Amino acid sequence: MLDMRLKKLARQEVSCRDCALHRICLPAQLPASEVHILEHAVERNRVLAAGASLTHAGRRVQALYVLRNGSAKCSWISADGEESVRGFYLPGELIGLESLAERRHACDVLALEPTNYCRIPIARFEMLLDMLPGLRREVVRSLSLSLEASSRLVTRLVSTSARTRLAGFLLDLSRRLERRGLVSQEFELSMSRRDIARHLGLTVETVSRGLTAFKRAGWLLVRGRQIGIRDPGALSALSN
Amino acid sequence: MLDMRLKKLARQEVSCRDCALHRICLPAQLPASEVHILEHAVERNRVLAAGASLTHAGRRVQALYVLRNGSAKCSWISADGEESVRGFYLPGELIGLESLAERRHACDVLALEPTNYCRIPIARFEMLLDMLPGLRREVVRSLSLSLEASSRLVTRLVSTSARTRLAGFLLDLSRRLERRGLVSQEFELSMSRRDIARHLGLTVETVSRGLTAFKRAGWLLVRGRQIGIRDPGALSALSN
DNA sequence: CGGAAGATTGAAAATCATCAATACTCGTGG
């Protein structure tokens, strides 16, 4: 018994159920029996230094990933050398699903801060997919949700005004943090202004000016990367 | 034998294999045995007048759809009454997958021209999903591809210049038509300039000016909604 | 033919990008 405990401590966790993310992560809706099988396929406690990358665009997909803490950006360098940032990953969000069909990663995923993550080798995952009906449903669900999130992002990007896009971005981030049980009104941006700009199709300067405008309006507290949302209603009214 | 033929004619087709889209549609990569089962669940030969809608945002998902000809737009009316166009569906593209998780449609889908389509009731589809491993793989693949397409759209929208977005839109449309074995250099836009504008986050006027600019540059033939691509290379260079 | 919706074009105003200068932050080494 004690032996078990020590082993558990040494490897931090053995089970997905002990994980802080068990309410959000892939196993959340899975029957216990399937979780038990799935977690044997998961390589836990992997670490990534800030700036290190998880995937490279064009490389073969070897595994799926889930961050346990920290955050990552998903970006792509186009032919002319410009970087476009497709999005940011928060803990519990499954990484790599969109590359399942093509078998090659569509973008670089790069840690924005020191990060722990889980890794699931793709071959074992696909095997399990054929075995576990619950996992299957969860994957379809997860893909479906990603697609919806992507659609929302499109809606946000289509809004012509820079302020609107910025407000939408901040609110989306806030909502995703809230879902993770984190403080959603006060948080620290892990990404640079440049990353936000590249993500929203704006320039660094416009992002910066937008933030100070929100600050002056009393809607936001901004100190460097520390953000406090003071008037979500006003931001929401803008973003719609 | 003759009886069978007549019946077939009367209902146009009974099998997915007889369909003109069999190379692109969902059953394309499916083993024959599974196609056989799937096609019993498909309601064929349904029609939709131009302007009629297939789904309404917020309504429960009853079925998935695939257009057989014609085209549709996927749009969403935001709180302030503004319409944002998430995208356009061409024949063979599965409609409704992104709403699978939420069980409610995320947007309105509306026919842009007189359209025939297939309908698959969602309950039967989900039952088949548990029975047919090939179908499962195809659905995951299809979702994964949609997600990738959505990512590409994001990349396009993030490009700051209006011309760039417009060029990317036209090339994407051309590629999708080509994949369907249709003429990809000469085609008719089924959507209005307003729809294109709402889709790209621009105004009608900017879209119009962009098209005439491309025309003057000799890259495009434009006569109303009739488009001829003369210099795909130039457009492609712009869109990257 | 006439009317309505869609599309184009022009001129003005607003927004955003670009260029440039300055300030802040953080980690490193003196």
Added chain:
DNA sequence: CCACGAGTATTGATGATTTTCAATCTTCCG
């Protein structure tokens, strides 16, 4: 501990692009 420097962020001035407003033209359908 302070200074330095690189990377990051803010701010200002200018110019380009895009929106907005308005007028005209085209197309399509009853």
